[in-house]
Amino acid sequence: MVEFNVSGLDKVYINLLRQIQGGSTTEENLWLIETLLNHIKHYRIYESTPKIIPPFLYAYLRLICEHSQYKDLQQQEIQFCIQLLTEKFNICMEIGRDLIRALQDVAQIPEFQKIWTDLLENPNNFDPNFEGIEQILLIPTQKQCLEARITFYMEEKLNFYTNNSAIMMNTPDLSATLINFLRHLVDQYCQSLSQVMLKHVKLSMHTILSKNVIRTLHNIYNCPTFNETTRNSMKYLFGEFLNIEQKQLPMNNMNKPISPTGKSFDSVNMIPLNPRVDDILNKFKKISSDKNKKYSRQDMKDLISLCLDGV
Template identity: 40%
Template sequence: MPLNLSRIASHEVENPTDLSLRGAFELLEPKLRPPFALTIPTPQEYLLLNKAILHGVLCETHFAKTHIKHLHAIVTDGYGLFVSLVAKVTNELYVKLVEPVKCQLIWVAKEMIDVQAVGVHDLLVCFLRQIVGGDFSDGNLWLCFEIVSILLTKWDCLLEVEPMILTSGLYTYLRLLADHSRLLSNPKLEALKQLEIDFCIKVLREQFSVCLKIGRDLVRLLQDLVHLPNFRAVWKDLVLNPGNFKTPGFSKISQLYNTRTSSQYSLLRITPEMETQLRFLLTYVKLGSQKRYQAWFAKKFLCEPNRETLIVDIVRFICCAHHPTNEIIQSDILPRWAVVGWLLNHCTKNYVQANVKLALLYDWLFFDERVDNIMNIEPAMLLMVYSLPRYIDVTHTLLEFLFLLVDSYDVEHKDNMVKCVSSSFSVLVKKGVIRSLDVLTSCDALSPLLKERLGKLLSGAGGKNYIPWGVVGALKTYRCIV
């Protein structure tokens, strides 16, 4: 009998993908031994054969090379079907896979890169999404190491087949480095951190034209790493010497600001399981009935040490990658702003809370109605409005932080950021997200200083460089562009 791919608890049913692969292997096992048949399989036979070969590769390590040679002999679709099956296993089963199978998956990925298989980009993205932020367990660090090693050792091949995979890797490892660089005196991390730095710097220095595709979130991620010498040099060039990137057409950082980051990048830092649970929460759970679902989610994903940094990625996902339909918006389904408010309240570390606010408000600083999606800025607006007056502190802290960003994020581009934030407020009213800004400007509970600053910003004056005392400490979290 063939081995199972995954561990199954006594109360769980077997995964259909696991069952399907094992069933195909059991049915075709005699045909998986040399000499192989020379007949051309029908489409249904081809599907079964691909499933059987994959199961054999993953479970029969001593025959893995033989199985792959068999695959090479029968492939008719550029390995597209086989790669899609590997991706399905990775997405659905990775967490429960037995350790030898996880190792074989990495081996299969390398084989598929070598033959320039169709869909190899999507396959590597599946692996990147299985790397959990804030998770310093041996298994998670092993996966980090294996994938960044693949990206470096298979560099030339990946560049030829699909250079955009480098941007997916860059986004992922910039974000992971922010977590890994905060944990000091961990020998297990040193070799991994150096590989991650080497990969990110190589992409930034050698393929910056591809990096531009990431857009404004590239700046947000780099900003969190300027305390590392290699990235400080990149940052200096980005701000003062853009010509050092030798990229035709790139001359100033504002070009990145003006490029909206695709939601595909936000998805990279959310595991498929997290995505499923968050979309369920925001699609089917009614407002008022969410507490037990939120408690389950927090226990499952956020309660381990250092996992709090995941909240930054979850908020970015909610703002940029989960846009509910009008039908859901007008229903009593739990709204995005309420989940963001809960996540903010879940933050215990000041630097995490500051980065979560930045993730929530980031698109406000560069909002252009012609290219940006109003749904990216809607959660912050509604959270400020619906926190009045009972949770006035939430409204205060978000407005204060927004003004802090306008004043201090990039002083060279402050005037444009004033216009973008003012435009954000105006578009939110024009599109009917809120009826009027009077809900803020006429609120007796709102700080007079904040109301004055808001009034000046909306009038186009922008106001003085007022930084509320309550958020002065947050300035230490940011390394503003100078």
């Protein structure tokens, strides 16, 4: 097919890419990762089909972090990603802001250190018109790149849960379990960011209610089988909606839900559409200034909080 320039070849490769299971180190999965990579490199598919560059680069940048125990495979992935970033940077930028997140995760790998440093200090090394990280941070992550990390089986399950969320919320036992589990996540998953997580849980419920996915929380709250623990969790997570939901909630643009603070958000990435990019950029520079120093846990928490907290 490659030799005869068959049309639609990009879709074939994207579909193969989506067969890769993130986090899986089974023999079959590792074989697919390596075989697909070797095929792409051998035939230089990205030259004739540049559409595949963003999803393939994004997927393999993420896979690098999963393959520290498979040095040969990891090295092939590193070389492939470095090649795309140096030869096809303008196309790589189309990934959007998740390119920066992915590069941040591999920035301590020696081969990526120069790329990371140039992004921060010498952006013109990539392209005379490239202005720096802030330019990429303003680009929403390409949908196809996010899909590249989700298998078709997983997509089917996610669609099922999404399309049947209202039905699920009508099942008392399941509803109580979900509510209490969500409360536990907000409180315990990362305590230093609990308020940030709570804010975005509230934002999500606001969107659900405004689009009538769930018409009212009162029926759920007053469910006879709910105990006080579950009701207290609902008050903690969604108290303001229990009080104001009889009023008409604003119907917002599908792609730009309004948060309780009035700021616009990208609903896919949960990142402010108009962030103070300088603040984020300065934080990146601060934690990357010492090439020999690994990011501290607090540095990373501060950066995540800055990105998520509606700056």
